[in-house]
Amino acid sequence: SQKIEQNSEALNIQEGKTATLTCNYTNYSPAYLQWYRQDPGRGPVFLLLIRENEKEKRKERLKVTFDTTLKQSLFHITASQPADSATYLCALDEGSSNTGKLIFGQGTTLQVKP
């Protein structure tokens, strides 16, 4: 079955720097991959979706890449701010074709220091 691995260690960076978070999956490439943000005590919030035929997707200061050869997605936050501090979750479809069932990684906590 598909498994997702995200860095379990927190990522600490200085304000203004670029944060890069990694999501690796183990088996077949999914039809799409999503990134969510989760703040303490709140539910995840959708940020970006990237399809299997897309290499890169951008939204304001966010950028996601999808490398099906490496079985990896990278999530970048440029010009990071303390308000970006949160846990970021990677999610993908359980199947190689659309099953509609998402599986989530355990998330990586980002701490941006002023």
Add this chain to the structure above:
Amino acid sequence: EAGVVQSPRYKIIEKKQPVAFWCNPISGHNTLYWYRQNLGQGPELLIRYENEEAVDDSQLPKDRFSAERLKGVDSTLKIQPAELGDSAVYLCASSSGGRYYNEQFFGPGTRLTVL
């Protein structure tokens, strides 16, 4: 537009007691999900509804968990009896269209503590 509403936000019960969680999805969203999130982990799907129909309940522990979505809108998730290992955050989410590229909207969750 109102988001996904869940209640209660917190619940503390003793083991073997029953507990129920309620979810009201975003208006017009046909697909509703219940997830369980353990500390330090990502959400894990328990059950998915398309309108009134449970289309995926493969990870729902059916000996003690039950769910319903009458009229295809609100949903209730029940645990009876609760066990210590059920302590977690229970998240409800909804999405608008079928199963393709489904951006999901999450509620704030119910934090359950079983003593």
